[in-house]
Amino acid sequence: MSGQLDELLNEVSNVVQASNAQTTASQALALEVAGKMGEIDAKADEVVDRLNLAMVESISTNLRKTLYLDVVSGDDGNDGETSVKAVQTLSRAIQLSPEFGMTTINVVADQIVIVDSDIAVWDKSIIVQLNGGVLEQVIKDGKAGRIREYGESRIRLKFGTVRTALLEDGFSDVTENSAFFSRVDNYATRLFVFSMVIDLGDLMLFSGGNHACDIHVLAISSTDLIFTPTAVNHNLAKINTNLFALQIGLSTLPETHTWPELIQGVVLAADGEPTNLLTNILFA
Structure with missing residues (x-):
């Protein structure tokens, strides 16, 4: 009986360890994904800023002119x-x-x-x-x-x-x-x-x-x-x-x-x- 209990406890311990390892891996993946998403967001913000600047410059150029007579x-x-x-x-x-x-x-x-x-x-x-x-x-x-x-x-x-x-x-x-x-x-x-x-x-x-x-x-x-x-x-x-x-x-x-x-x-x-x-x- 004692041997069966030890075997069961050992199996539970293995499951817990595997779960912890999986949780750690999931957390690491989540951090990696979050980092990638942060990079994507930063690049997206940069692109938006550049587009906004280009639009402002374009509008400014189109709406302010010097013509010669x-x-x-x-x-x-x-x-x-x-x-x-x-x-x-x-x-x-x-x-x-x-x-x-x-x-x-x-x-x-x-x-x-x-x-x-x-x-x-x-x-x-x-x-x-x-x-x-x-x-x-x-x-x-x-x-x-x-x-x-x-x-x-x-x-x-x-x-x-x-x-x-x-x-x-x-x-x-x-x-x-x-x-x-x-x-x-x-x-x-x-x-x-x-x-x-x-x-x-x-x-x-x-x-x-x-x-x-x-x-x-x-x-x-x-x-x-x-x-x-x-x-x-x-x-x-x-x-x-x-x-x-x-x-x-x-x-x-x-x-x-x-x-x-x-x-x-x-x-x-x-x-x-x-x-x-x-x-x-x-x-x-």
Whole structure:
């Protein structure tokens, strides 16, 4: 009987030892698998990070562009992405600009860029860098050239002159309808003028829409305003009952005029302060 018991206990001991060995092996395998899974996870995270970075870089590249404009030697069949493949017209440069992105249009130095028809800017942020040149509004076939904003657009002018048109035979519209910069839809017009000369002819530079969903913005900085000698109408901008932001800094105009008198459509309260205008210039 004792021998049978010893044999049974010995068998149980062998089973326990085998079970322990199997458990140890299973634990080692589990640790190995966990290690491999950790390596796989780390590599997967690295791949995801690289993909995310590539996507961000791709989006940044696609949404931020510099295009070149040469009105003399450019060709609108070019892509505009280098100076030797410059486009010839501003309208083509704007067409090539990405929606919801920011494009700098780099104009060859000292050239005159003519706007003699409507140019539409749809959901784009455009910087026109004139490099000493002129952006000029012209009347053609009885219509004034205009740059018209749609959607979430904004335009910045830098380092040159912007010139509005003079009246001519057969054209007498000096209202906001012929403003150089205006808009069509219900969003806000946004124009930023930096380190420029505004050469104001008979037509105004800027007009806000009648029903804006946001605040119209005209910001002028480090800029000199002059009047074309033969101009008889001196109006910089027309605003409406919607809220309008006018900010002017480090800028000059002829001593015979003041900034407030160049702005049409301002509604004044009893104390002389404007009710539809946010501005840093004094009206009262």
